[in-house]
Amino acid sequence: MKRGLKTFARAVQDGNTDGAEEMLEKIVQGNMKDRVWKGYHKALKGIIEGLNSDNDLTLPKQIADDNFSLEKLEKLRIEMDERSSQKFRPENEHGYSAAWSDVLQVIIEDAKEE
Template identity: 75%
Template sequence: MKRNMKTFARAVRKGNKSKAEKIFEKVVQGNMKEETWEGYCRALRGIIEGLNSNNDLTLPKQIAENNLSLEKLEKLQIEMEEMSSQEFRPENEHGYTAAWSDVLQVIVEDAKEE
């Protein structure tokens, strides 16, 4: 998992858009291919935009408003993790789904601790 991802995911869970935006720049690339990293960044930006949206049905807003069960969050995390490892998908999609998997993993872990 990328450095600062826990802080980013917790900001999303709390609906703290400004903190998510600030920490976004601190999420470190690590050892990803360039195309994978581009997809990863696109997902994180999309999550922030989802929090900023007027649409209450975006996944980030549903997470922030605690409208999803732990079981649903776990299922989404597993699906994203599986998609990120499928070889037939393009590299940028691997990054996109890996970012979602990482965010959801932190959110699920935090929810289980409560």
């Protein structure tokens, strides 16, 4: 797991955009290819934008408002995980989907611990 990702995901879950923004730059690339990392980073930035949106129907706001069951979150995580490994998708999309899968994994793990 990327350093800082747990704190980022927990900030998203709490609707804490300042905390998520602070952690965004601390999340390190690790061993990803440059194009994959760009997609990963873009997804994290998009999650923050979703929290900042006036639209209450964005996925990040729905997560922060606890409007998704554990089962729905797990289904979405699996879908994103599968998308991140599909060969026909471009590398930046692999990263984008991997970021969502990673964030959802932290949220699911936290929910199971409660």
